[in-house]
Amino acid sequence: MSIAVIGAGAFGTALAISIARSGAEVTLWARDTSALQSTRQSLRLPGVTLPESVSVTGDLAQSALADTLLLATPMQSLSTVLDQFDTPLSGKALVACCKGIDLNTLTGPAEVLSRLKPEATPAILTGPSFAADIARGLPTALTLACQDEAIGRSLQHQLATPALRLYRSTDVIGAELGGALKNVIAIACGACIGQGMGDSTRAALMTRGFAEMTRLAIHLGARSETLSGLSGMGDLALTCMSEQSRNYRFGLALGQEKPFDPTITVEGAKTAEAVTRLAQQIGLDMPICQMVHQLSTGSVSVTDAIRTLLSRPLKEE
Numbered sequence: 001m002s003i004a005v006i007g008a009g010a011f012g013t014a015l016a017i018s019i020a021r022s023g024a025e026v027t028l029w030a031r032d033t034s035a036l037q038s039t040r041q042s043l044r045l046p047g048v049t050l051p052e053s054v055s056v057t058g059d060l061a062q063s064a065l066a067d068t069l070l071l072a073t074p075m076q077s078l079s080t081v082l083d084q085f086d087t088p089l090s091g092k093a094l095v096a097c098c099k100g101i102d103l104n105t106l107t108g109p110a111e112v113l114s115r116l117k118p119e120a121t122p123a124i125l126t127g128p129s130f131a132a133d134i135a136r137g138l139p140t141a142l143t144l145a146c147q148d149e150a151i152g153r154s155l156q157h158q159l160a161t162p163a164l165r166l167y168r169s170t171d172v173i174g175a176e177l178g179g180a181l182k183n184v185i186a187i188a189c190g191a192c193i194g195q196g197m198g199d200s201t202r203a204a205l206m207t208r209g210f211a212e213m214t215r216l217a218i219h220l221g222a223r224s225e226t227l228s229g230l231s232g233m234g235d236l237a238l239t240c241m242s243e244q245s246r247n248y249r250f251g252l253a254l255g256q257e258k259p260f261d262p263t264i265t266v267e268g269a270k271t272a273e274a275v276t277r278l279a280q281q282i283g284l285d286m287p288i289c290q291m292v293h294q295l296s297t298g299s300v301s302v303t304d305a306i307r308t309l310l311s312r313p314l315k316e317e
């Protein structure tokens with residue numbers, strides 16, 4: 001089975017290296033291949049060199065020859081990239097590796113794949129993993145979700161390595177929402193820590209944030225056990241507690257009232273906006289996500305955000 005990774009940012013590069021380690025043939029597509037061709041390093045994952053067995057290409061049609069395509073661009077670019085494939089992707093497995101909710105359709109990556117490439121089989125690779133850790137081959141466990149059990153099983157075996165353990169699921173919506181929503185809560189946690197609030201505040205936000213994640217996911221058809229697994233609770237714990245996380249660092253900067261480099265990918269900011277609109281449409285209470293949207297757009301301060309959350313009517317847990 002041949003594999004192509006679409007997007008040579010931090011995560012796409014790390015995945016290509018991981019797959020190459022297991023001996024599979026892998027092509028890495030970038031929209032600009034100049035740095036990758038000359039240095040064999042991605043500007044987004046400096047210090048990590050691609051092995052010889054990873055072929056770099058800027059030709060999407062060549063990447064489309066692979067049996068399995070891993071889509072590793074940011075969520076808001078997924079539909080743009082998919083639109084650039086000008087041949088049908090019949091019989092291919094398309095594995096979305098991005099975490100977020102598309103602002104145009106208010107859907108996750110699997111729905112975007114199904115809508116734009118109905119001839120292919122959509123799947124999701126998600127869970128707690130920093131690109132740098134995957135590239136170093138550190139032990140990691142992720143969720144591979146695909147509604148088609150046989151294809152899911154095949155993908156699980158294609159993409160797992162001795163260091164990267166993949167758990168299989170058929171709950172695609174639960175897997176993608178866990179990955180998308182934890183980024184929003186990580187921004188909230190970063191903002192509180194940045195503002196000088198303590199670990200107890202962070203624990204409260206993580207727990208009540210997890211309640212929001214589960215509420216929305218179950219409303220949209222997810223299974224609660226998926227949210228308790230790697231793609232929900234697992235990734236929430238990682239992202240809310242590590243300064244390796246860009247979402248958490250973005251929150252820290254908000255809390256410290258410091259600028260943040262706008263070229264860094266922060267999926268949670270756009271996802272907070274998407275969740276706010278989605279929650280309004282379906283009538284769900286998502287106060288932390290709504291607050292993160294206001295914080296990210298600068299329409300509320302961290303102090304006022306916390307005050308508003310604390311002054312909500314007391315209720316049963």
Ligand SMILES: NC(=O)C1=CN([C@@H]2O[C@H](COP(=O)(O)OP(=O)(O)OC[C@H]3O[C@@H](n4cnc5c(N)ncnc54)[C@H](OP(=O)(O)O)[C@@H]3O)[C@@H](O)[C@H]2O)C=CC1
Nearest residue numbers: 008009010011012044072073074075077098099130131265
């Ligand atoms: N980094 C991590 O640790 C992890 C990331 N993820 C997820 O993976 C996804 C990608 O993140 P990550 O790799 O870190 O992001 P990066 O910012 O490191 O890289 C993004 C990549 O996407 C490319 N890209 C952006 N827009 C477009 C577009 N319109 N068309 C084509 N290519 C585009 C960029 O190209 P260019 O360089 O030319 O700008 C870049 O190569 C996100 O959804 C993230 O949540 C998941 C798990 C771990």
Ligand SMILES: O=C(CO)COP(=O)(O)O
Nearest residue numbers: 127128129130245246247
């Ligand atoms: O998704 C990730 C870890 O699982 C990466 O998190 P950040 O995008 O916040 O860096």
